[in-house]
Amino acid sequence: MSLIVQKFGGSSVADAESIKRVAKRIVETRKAGNEVVVAVSAMGDTTDELLDLAHEVAPIPAPRELDMLMSAGERISMALLAMAIESMGHTARSFTGSQAGMITDAQHGAARIVDVTPVRLREALDEGAIVIVAGFQGFNRDTKDITTLGRGGSDTTAVALAAALDADVCEIYTDVDGIFTMDPRVVPKAKKLDVISSEEMLELAANGAKVLYIRAVEYARRHGVTLHVRSSFNNNLGTIVYDPENPAAAAFAAAHLKSIRSASAQGTESESAMEEPMIAGVATDLSEAKITVVGVPDVPGKAAQIFTIVAKSGANIDMIVQNVSSSTGLTDISFTLPKSDGQAALTALRAEQEAVAFKSLAYDDQIGKLALVGAGMRTNAGVSAKLFTALYESGINIEMISTSEIRISVVTRADTINDAVRAIHTAFGLDGDADAVVHAGTGR
Amino acid sequence: MSLIVQKFGGSSVADAESIKRVAKRIVETRKAGNEVVVAVSAMGDTTDELLDLAHEVAPIPAPRELDMLMSAGERISMALLAMAIESMGHTARSFTGSQAGMITDAQHGAARIVDVTPVRLREALDEGAIVIVAGFQGFNRDTKDITTLGRGGSDTTAVALAAALDADVCEIYTDVDGIFTMDPRVVPKAKKLDVISSEEMLELAANGAKVLYIRAVEYARRHGVTLHVRSSFNNNLGTIVYDPENPAAAAFAAAHLKSIRSASAQGTESESAMEEPMIAGVATDLSEAKITVVGVPDVPGKAAQIFTIVAKSGANIDMIVQNVSSSTGLTDISFTLPKSDGQAALTALRAEQEAVAFKSLAYDDQIGKLALVGAGMRTNAGVSAKLFTALYESGINIEMISTSEIRISVVTRADTINDAVRAIHTAFGLDGDADAVVHAGTGR
Numbered sequence: 023m024s025l026i027v028q029k030f031g032g033s034s035v036a037d038a039e040s041i042k043r044v045a046k047r048i049v050e051t052r053k054a055g056n057e058v059v060v061a062v063s064a065m066g067d068t069t070d071e072l073l074d075l076a077h078e079v080a081p082i083p084a085p086r087e088l089d090m091l092m093s094a095g096e097r098i099s100m101a102l103l104a105m106a107i108e109s110m111g112h113t114a115r116s117f118t119g120s121q122a123g124m125i126t127d128a129q130h131g132a133a134r135i136v137d138v139t140p141v142r143l144r145e146a147l148d149e150g151a152i153v154i155v156a157g158f159q160g161f162n163r164d165t166k167d168i169t170t171l172g173r174g175g176s177d178t179t180a181v182a183l184a185a186a187l188d189a190d191v192c193e194i195y196t197d198v199d200g201i202f203t204m205d206p207r208v209v210p211k212a213k214k215l216d217v218i219s220s221e222e223m224l225e226l227a228a229n230g231a232k233v234l235y236i237r238a239v240e241y242a243r244r245h246g247v248t249l250h251v252r253s254s255f256n257n258n259l260g261t262i263v264y265d266p267e268n269p270a271a272a273a274f275a276a277a278h279l280k281s282i283r284s285a286s287a288q289g290t291e292s293e294s295a296m297e298e299p300m301i302a303g304v305a306t307d308l309s310e311a312k313i314t315v316v317g318v319p320d321v322p323g324k325a326a327q328i329f330t331i332v333a334k335s336g337a338n339i340d341m342i343v344q345n346v347s348s349s350t351g352l353t354d355i356s357f358t359l360p361k362s363d364g365q366a367a368l369t370a371l372r373a374e375q376e377a378v379a380f381k382s383l384a385y386d387d388q389i390g391k392l393a394l395v396g397a398g399m400r401t402n403a404g405v406s407a408k409l410f411t412a413l414y415e416s417g418i419n420i421e422m423i424s425t426s427e428i429r430i431s432v433v434t435r436a437d438t439i440n441d442a443v444r445a446i447h448t449a450f451g452l453d454g455d456a457d458a459v460v461h462a463g464t465g466r
Numbered sequence: 467m468s469l470i471v472q473k474f475g476g477s478s479v480a481d482a483e484s485i486k487r488v489a490k491r492i493v494e495t496r497k498a499g500n501e502v503v504v505a506v507s508a509m510g511d512t513t514d515e516l517l518d519l520a521h522e523v524a525p526i527p528a529p530r531e532l533d534m535l536m537s538a539g540e541r542i543s544m545a546l547l548a549m550a551i552e553s554m555g556h557t558a559r560s561f562t563g564s565q566a567g568m569i570t571d572a573q574h575g576a577a578r579i580v581d582v583t584p585v586r587l588r589e590a591l592d593e594g595a596i597v598i599v600a601g602f603q604g605f606n607r608d609t610k611d612i613t614t615l616g617r618g619g620s621d622t623t624a625v626a627l628a629a630a631l632d633a634d635v636c637e638i639y640t641d642v643d644g645i646f647t648m649d650p651r652v653v654p655k656a657k658k659l660d661v662i663s664s665e666e667m668l669e670l671a672a673n674g675a676k677v678l679y680i681r682a683v684e685y686a687r688r689h690g691v692t693l694h695v696r697s698s699f700n701n702n703l704g705t706i707v708y709d710p711e712n713p714a715a716a717a718f719a720a721a722h723l724k725s726i727r728s729a730s731a732q733g734t735e736s737e738s739a740m741e742e743p744m745i746a747g748v749a750t751d752l753s754e755a756k757i758t759v760v761g762v763p764d765v766p767g768k769a770a771q772i773f774t775i776v777a778k779s780g781a782n783i784d785m786i787v788q789n790v791s792s793s794t795g796l797t798d799i800s801f802t803l804p805k806s807d808g809q810a811a812l813t814a815l816r817a818e819q820e821a822v823a824f825k826s827l828a829y830d831d832q833i834g835k836l837a838l839v840g841a842g843m844r845t846n847a848g849v850s851a852k853l854f855t856a857l858y859e860s861g862i863n864i865e866m867i868s869t870s871e872i873r874i875s876v877v878t879r880a881d882t883i884n885d886a887v888r889a890i891h892t893a894f895g896l897d898g899d900a901d902a903v904v905h906a907g908t909g910r
Contacts, residue, residue: 038522045523072542078482079489079546080553087552090560091545094538098516101535102523108531109524116534121610142610166565166586 024190025057025147029157029180034195034254035099036066044195044254045106048152052112057147059187061157061180062103064095085130089159089170093119096156096176104154115146116154119168120161123186124179126169128162133169135160135178135241138186147187155183174235181238185245191274192247195254196233200261201226203303203452208440211453215302216282217262217275220249222302222395225429229393230307239263248274259285301396301405301450306439310340311364312389312422314356315371317381327378328355328371335370337363341391341424341431352381356422358433361387389421390439393431394446406430412449418442468634469501469591473601473624478639478698479543480510488639488698489550492596496556501591503631505601505624506547508539529574533603533614537563540600540620548598559590560598563612564605567630568623570613572606577613579604579622579685582630591631599627618679625682629689635718636691639698640677644705645670647747647896652884655897659746660726661706661719664693666746666839669873673837674751683707692718703729745840745849745894750883754784755808756833756866758800759815761825771822772799772815779814781807785835785868785875796825800866802877805831833865834883837875838890850874856893862886 028048035041044062052058063069072091076083083091100116107114123139143153157176160169171178177194184192201223202212218226220243227236233251242249242263248271252260262278264271318324325344332339342357359367364385371383399405409430413420418441422433434442447453472492479485488506496502507513516535520527527535544560551558567583587597601620604613615622621638628636645667646656662670664687671680677695686693686707692715696704706722708715762768769788776783786801803811808829815827843849853874857864862885866877878886891897 038519041523075482075542075546076549079485080549082553083549084552084558087545087548087558087560090562091542091549094541094545097538097541098519098535101531101538102519104531105520105524105527105535108528109526114528114531116531118534 023055023057025059025187026051027059027061027180027184027187027189027192029061029176029192029194030063030103030254031176031196032063032066032069032099033197035062035103038102041065041099041102042106045103045110047254048103049107049110049112052152059143059147059153059155059183059189060103061155061176061183062096062099063157063176064092065099065102068095068098086167089130089133090168092170093156093159093168096158100154100156104152107152107154113149113151114154115151116156117142117146118156119159119179122155122183124155124160124182125163126160126171128165128167128169130167130169132172133160133162135171135182138182140183140186143183143187155179174237177235177238178241181242181245181247181249184247185241189247191250192242193250193252194234194238195252197253197255198233199253199256199258200251201231201233201263201303203301204443204447205232205306208306208443209447209453212447213452215261216259216279217264218302219397220263220265222397222428223249223263225393225395225426226303226305229305229395229429229431230309230391231303231305234263246271250278301394301399301452303395304443304446304452305393305395306443307391307393308436308439309360310358310389310391311361311385311387312356312358312433313364313367313371314354314384314386315378315380316354316384317352318355319379320351320353324353324378325355327374328380329357331370331374331378332357332359332367335363335366337367337370341422341433343422343424358389358391358422388436389433390436390442391431391433392439392442392446393429394450395429397428399428399430408449409446412445413442416441416445418445467499467501469503469631470495471503471505471624471628471631471633471636473505473620473636473638474507474547474698475620475640476507476510476513476543477641479506479547482546485509485543485546486550489547489554491639491698492547493551493554493556496596503587503591503597503599503627503633504547505599505620505627506540506543507601507620508536509543509546512539512542530609530611533574533577533612536614537600537603537612540602544598544600548596551596551598557593557595558598559595560600561586561590562600563603563623566599566627568599568604568626569607570604570615572609572611572613574611574613576616577604577606579615579626582626584627584630587627587631599623618681621679621682622685625686625689625691625693628691629685633691635694636686637694637696638678638682639696641697641699642677643697643700643702644695645675645677645707645747647745648887648891649676649750652750652887653891653897656891657896659705660703660723661708662746663841664707664709666841666872667693667707669837669839669870670747670749673749673839673873673875674753674835675747675749678707690715694722745838745843745896747839748887748890748896749837749839750887751835751837752880752883753804754802754833754835755805755829755831756800756802756877757808757811757815758798758828758830759822759824760798760828761796762799763823764795764797768797768822769799771818772824773801775814775818775822776801776803776811779807779810781811781814785866785877787866787868802833802835802866832880833877834880834886835875835877836883836886836890837873838894839873841872843872843874852893853890856889857886860885860889862889 104114104116125137126133157179204212206212249263262275264275340358424431548558548560569581570577601623648656650656693707706719708719784802868875
């Protein structure tokens with residue numbers, strides 16, 4: 023008997039009809055002979071409505087109380103989902119984050135999982151029940167308070183449960199058919215990937231791909247959880263995110279490819295899919311801004327000083343580039359960060375201008391970031407050359423470059439980012455055979 | 467330092483503005499030097515909305531999941547209330563039923579409190595915090611599941627907390643100024659009572675007075691909790707419900723009367739209020755139906771047989787009257803019960819018609835019940851005579867009579883009940899000096 027963890031986001035349980043549809047899907051998985059654990063988000067706009075209420079009664083809501091408030095949303099959806107399943111004649115039991123043993127630190131609003139003790143879930147499974155767990159929420163042992171996991175929390179709940187229960191696979195249901203080489207809204211011919219390594223997925227998520235949250239991907243990679251990202255609107259097989267070095271995961275991915283192949287009329291097309299493609303996908307991100315610290319003395323320790331100041335402001339830094347030092351003995355240091363962190367970082371830097379001895383600050387929030395990800399580029403020296411050529415031929419200027427072993431990121435003007443993506447997609451032969459039907463949405 | 471428990475119902479926290487108003491009131495109580503524990507219901511129509519959703523996904527929702535669902539409502543209101551208080555610069559902490567130590571049996575939807583262990587509340591109070599507790603909900607130790615207390619659950623939560631924390635008083639905030647001799651909607655000249663004994667209040671609540679739930683009154687009486695029923699829309703002193711034989715409670719009631727007297731311009735009016743009035747009030751109830759078991763053999767054991775059958779059907783019986791036995795050796799037994807229990811009781815009786823050997827069943831749901839309550843009638847033999855005379859003079863027919871030491875209940879036609887009440891109110895001199903301004907609503 024396999025154990026399958028399934029995650030359904032807020033749009034999949036937005037109303038009574040959707041809940042019944044999801045319940046039917048869960049029951050089918052159970053009837054196929056699997057043990058089933060489900061992580062569910064709050065219904066549709068519930069979270070936003072609760073947040074609005076909170077801000078109406080308190081300009082800055084107390085974090086402990088905000089978590090208590092927010093956690094009510096999943097209690098509602100999980101109880102409704104369990105009822106719907108029970109009324110179909112199957113046994114279901116819902117559990118809050120704390121009942122499910124989702125132990126976190128005490129950082130309200132963005133708690134980290136420190137332990138998962140799913141004793142009650144295991145008991146319920148042993149009794150033959152389908153288990154429904156509130157996503158997004160946890161419990162701190164010391165304060166005994168309810169916590170929430172922050173953005174993408176339900177994905178993380180699902181992956182953490184899959185790890186703790188040693189599930190065979192963690193299915194993430196979403197409104198697209200899987201992971202695409204590129205956002206199908208920008209590149210209609212974007213190809214759905216049948217499989218992708220967790221390492222590549224991590225780079226894609228870190229660089230703006232919205233289907234999976236980076237935190238859930240990280241957790242899955244660290245704990246060896248195989249993911250299956252698929253649509254809740256059809257029964258198509260989606261994308262397997264797995265660790266190729268784990269034999270069980272590799273076997274799972276191979277079986278998945280075999281199923282896709284046998285489902286397809288022409289078996290030839292997917293034949294070579296297990297060969298490592300050079301490029302897994304392209305991700306873009308328009309949510310960042312660039313700060314340039316101009317005229318920094320070119321002496322050791324200055325970068326450390328600057329980024330200590332920025333870190334203290336609470337800003338999360340992404341790319342860092344130090345431009346070539348000029349003959350003046352001064353250098354410019356540029357970095358990107360979420361636009362929402364921009365003001366805090368600027369204020370912090372301005373306050374220390376004298377200590378750092380820089381000349382000025384430049385802020386640019388009209389940038390776009392583009393990342394090319396693929397394990398294959400490790401062994402393909404020509405990838406960056408091909409990328410830069412494609413951009414050059416489309417007349418797109420590159421403002422920053424940063425690379426890892428399996429990723430190349432470039433910053434361009436925000437308004438050229440879509441042209442850039444299309445040019446790259448074509449240059450690397452990523453265009454699929456048919457237009458992608460479903461548009462990519464934001465995962466919850 | 468006094469410890470005050472306050473209960474606010476759903477209409478008092480219906481929206482953000484109401485929540486802020488309630489928060490202000492709580493803060494004022496804290497600023498006056500009291501420790502404050504608040505039991506709060508779900509916002510306005512939340513409970514009904516959640517119930518509707520439940521019935522949309524499942525015709526008969528699983529009871530465990532229904533309780534999980536319902537308990538979300540109070541989580542929302544309590545967190546919002548705590549936030550609102552915190553944003554006024556005071557420390558507040560919200561607790562769910564299980565966090566508050568509200569231990570119940572496992573009867574979902576109508577759980578009974580078996581223990582209250584408010585350890586975390588006491589700790590929070592000792593740290594100077596205002597404590598907010600979710601009304602209506604509890605926790606079963608064996609199943610580790612969330613339960614709800616059923617109708618009037620938040621009143622019961624408040625009273626149980628007051629008992630467990632040895633509070634000085636439990637304030638029940640409602641939309642009327644206190645307990646009235648009669649529903650002010652029916653008798654505009656109904657008088658507000660300044661004090662009432664818990665025994666009398668129990669009879670009033672048991673006979674249909676809606677301001678307090680009988681269960682909460684029972685709990686308060688059994689555990690010696692003094693109640694103060696008052697309006698959340700003004701600062702008027704309300705009605706103290708107390709045990710006159712408890713010296714501390716009697717002192718509290720006396721102080722309350724003194725405050726009312728000093729607040730009133732003419733001190734004379736309330737001067738005699740501590741004297742026991744003959745009649746405390748009149749309650750009506752249109753929610754019951756009458757079943758008559760016709761033609762029962764007049765032999766011992768038949769009543770026991772009938773009421774065992776009815777009890778097994780789950781119906782709650784109120785009044786029982788066995789009519790005078792006729793010369794046929796047959797008798798009729800009539801009883802009243804909630805209309806909602808009527809069908810179950812009829813079905814159960816029909817199934818046993820042969821065993822009981824009765825002739826037929828009559829069902830009547832057009833009855834009205836009226837109860838006259840007052841400790842004073844213990845020593846006033848003429849009360850029932852006066853009551854029956856008043857009804858006779860108004861042309862109202864009495865169908866059933868049942869009495870206790872401090873109460874006389876009669877059943878009449880439903881459509882004559884208001885005329886009956888007005889006649890009695892006048893006959894017993896209960897009319898107040900001014901029309902009651904606020905209309906009575908249903909307590910939550």
